[in-house]
Amino acid sequence: MIPADFDYLAPTTLDEAVAALAEHGDDAKIIAGGQSLLPVLRMRLNAPEVLIDVGRIEALRGIRDDGDALVIGATTTHHTVSSDPLVREHVALIAKAIEHLADAQVRHRGTFGGALSHADPAGDLGAPVLALGAEFLVAGPGGRRTIAADDFFDDFFTTSMADDELLVEVRIPKHTGWGGHYEKFVRVAHQWPIVAVAAAVRTAGGAIAEARVGLTNMDVTPVRARAVEEALVGMPASEEVIRQAAAAAADGTNPPTDLNGDADYRRHLASVLTRRAVLAAAEV
Amino acid sequence: MTRITMTVDGATVSDDVAPRTLLVHYLRETLGKTGTVVGCDTSNCGACTVHLDGQSVKSCNVLAVQADGAEATTIEGLASDGELHPVQRAFHECHALQCGYCTPGMIMQSVDLLAENPDPSEEQIRIGLEGNLCRCTGYQNIVEAVRTAAKEVRS
Ligand SMILES: Cc1cc2nc3c(=O)[nH]c(=O)nc-3n(C[C@H](O)[C@H](O)[C@H](O)COP(=O)(O)OP(=O)(O)OC[C@H]3O[C@@H](n4cnc5c(N)ncnc54)[C@H](O)[C@@H]3O)c2cc1C
Ligand code: FES
Ligand code: FES
Numbered sequence A: 001m002i003p004a005d006f007d008y009l010a011p012t013t014l015d016e017a018v019a020a021l022a023e024h025g026d027d028a029k030i031i032a033g034g035q036s037l038l039p040v041l042r043m044r045l046n047a048p049e050v051l052i053d054v055g056r057i058e059a060l061r062g063i064r065d066d067g068d069a070l071v072i073g074a075t076t077t078h079h080t081v082s083s084d085p086l087v088r089e090h091v092a093l094i095a096k097a098i099e100h101l102a103d104a105q106v107r108h109r110g111t112f113g114g115a116l117s118h119a120d121p122a123g124d125l126g127a128p129v130l131a132l133g134a135e136f137l138v139a140g141p142g143g144r145r146t147i148a149a150d151d152f153f154d155d156f157f158t159t160s161m162a163d164d165e166l167l168v169e170v171r172i173p174k175h176t177g178w179g180g181h182y183e184k185f186v187r188v189a190h191q192w193p194i195v196a197v198a199a200a201v202r203t204a205g206g207a208i209a210e211a212r213v214g215l216t217n218m219d220v221t222p223v224r225a226r227a228v229e230e231a232l233v234g235m236p237a238s239e240e241v242i243r244q245a246a247a248a249a250a251d252g253t254n255p256p257t258d259l260n261g262d263a264d265y266r267r268h269l270a271s272v273l274t275r276r277a278v279l280a281a282a283e284v
Numbered sequence B: 001m002t003r004i005t006m007t008v009d010g011a012t013v014s015d016d017v018a019p020r021t022l023l024v025h026y027l028r029e030t031l032g033k034t035g036t037v038v039g040c041d042t043s044n045c046g047a048c049t050v051h052l053d054g055q056s057v058k059s060c061n062v063l064a065v066q067a068d069g070a071e072a073t074t075i076e077g078l079a080s081d082g083e084l085h086p087v088q089r090a091f092h093e094c095h096a097l098q099c100g101y102c103t104p105g106m107i108m109q110s111v112d113l114l115a116e117n118p119d120p121s122e123e124q125i126r127i128g129l130e131g132n133l134c135r136c137t138g139y140q141n142i143v144e145a146v147r148t149a150a151k152e153v154r155s
Helices: A014-027 A037-042 A078-083 A085-090 A092-099 A104-109 A112-118 A126-131 A226-232 A239-246 A263-281 B023-030 B086-093 B103-116 B122-128 B140-154
Strands: A007-009 A028-031 A050-053 A063-065 A069-073 A135-140 A143-148 A153-155 A166-173 A179-185 A195-204 A207-216 B002-008 B011-017 B049-052 B055-058 B071-073
Touching: A014 A028, A014 A050, A014 A135, A014 A166, A028 A037, A063 A085, A069 A085, A069 A112, A078 A085, A078 A092, A078 A104, A078 A112, A085 A092, A092 A126, A092 A179, A092 A195, A104 B055, A104 B103, A112 A166, A126 A179, A126 A195, A126 A207, A179 A263, A195 A263, A207 A226, A207 A263, A226 A239, A226 A263, A239 A263, B011 B023, B023 B049, B049 B103, B055 B103, B086 B103, B086 B140, B103 B122, B103 B140, B122 B140
Parallel strands: A007 A050, A028 A050, B002 B071
Antiparallel strands: A063 A069, A069 A166, A135 A143, A135 A166, A179 A195, A195 A207, B002 B011, B049 B055, B049 B071
């Protein structure tokens, strides 16, 4: 099937894009890589009257070093992000999560900001970005504002961006020297995880100095496994410690039940995958 | 209608298209490049894979207007001067196809894979082709063909 008819706008500046979004309101939809939106439009699950293509806005693309953080432009493709040397050095967890996201063709088109704006609870970028404490810069008719990762994911496929706002860039604090691992459980190739776990760990002298753990598809939004993080910090980086800490992975979560598994199965998966992810991140 | 201009298999083309036109339909129906096929409605199968500005994409999941100004290569643009591309030749020689429906996409994705990694392991080939589905071959000979082509391209 092909999408229903729409008008197409391709602004070349952020201001033009914000103005177009303000003018067309609810009738408009932003398109970046189109890798999530086009399947939806082709299935006629949505039929916006206007598409605003942000892919021609130079200022939204690219990765820059901003001292203690890396800043990733919203329309930077998954492939560009995961192969970037700065990303691999300072926020390795992000590169690792992207290696398991979709397939090569989708990673060539799909964008970092598009995936996060889409806010699919099974999307692979939410948990790592949450774990690393990113900040989201968004722009709207009232100007720009920054949203902390903890506040960005609002609900099922919903962010705290207003309808007339768009995502400009994501600022991720450097985690240089931390180990990172993304453990994703799937039934078939190139698909969204049933459950996945993002872990970033800093070890010092055989002990876990700092730990961040994010869960994919364990709730209506990506969530932090704070009980696991607290159980790890200050402890020896051993298999036993990590196994015990990982048992708390599903605490406080509300996982979905669907054809891939029920909520209890997901809770079980969360602790198994957390153990594997933390073991790999801590290089135990 | 929106005016688009792009290079397809080395030739410059320019047309008015409805914005909802998918790149694969523009290639097949407007330009007659029917070598690129549609195998699914869900962006899963990879049969429609072409290169856009040197990178593989699923052309059923790109709007023609998004490709305005880009350079596209389809399976029809791979051979040069009547000589098959090494990957095309390897698919032929290794019997890497049965019905052949997935083949244009498999070959385009394999070319992309080898451009990025000229000496992939079997595992890397299988992962590199994970966005391309084949209902016939069981993949064994496809992997063999990519290994064979890799050797030839390197030598
Ligand atoms: C076959 C296939 C397999 C996939 N597998 C996975 C997978 O395993 N894991 C995974 O995480 N994802 C997967 N995806 C989705 C993929 O990650 C998409 O690339 C990504 O979710 C969307 O990025 P995009 O740039 O294509 O966004 P688009 O599709 O263009 O947009 C997605 C949504 O975000 C909005 N949007 C886009 N950019 C902005 C912006 N700058 N500001 C505000 N709103 C914006 C759009 O309006 C739309 O609602 C898969 C997709 C396909 C087709
Ligand atoms: S036709 Fe494009 S992925 Fe199946
Ligand atoms: S040869 Fe028939 S689908 Fe691959």
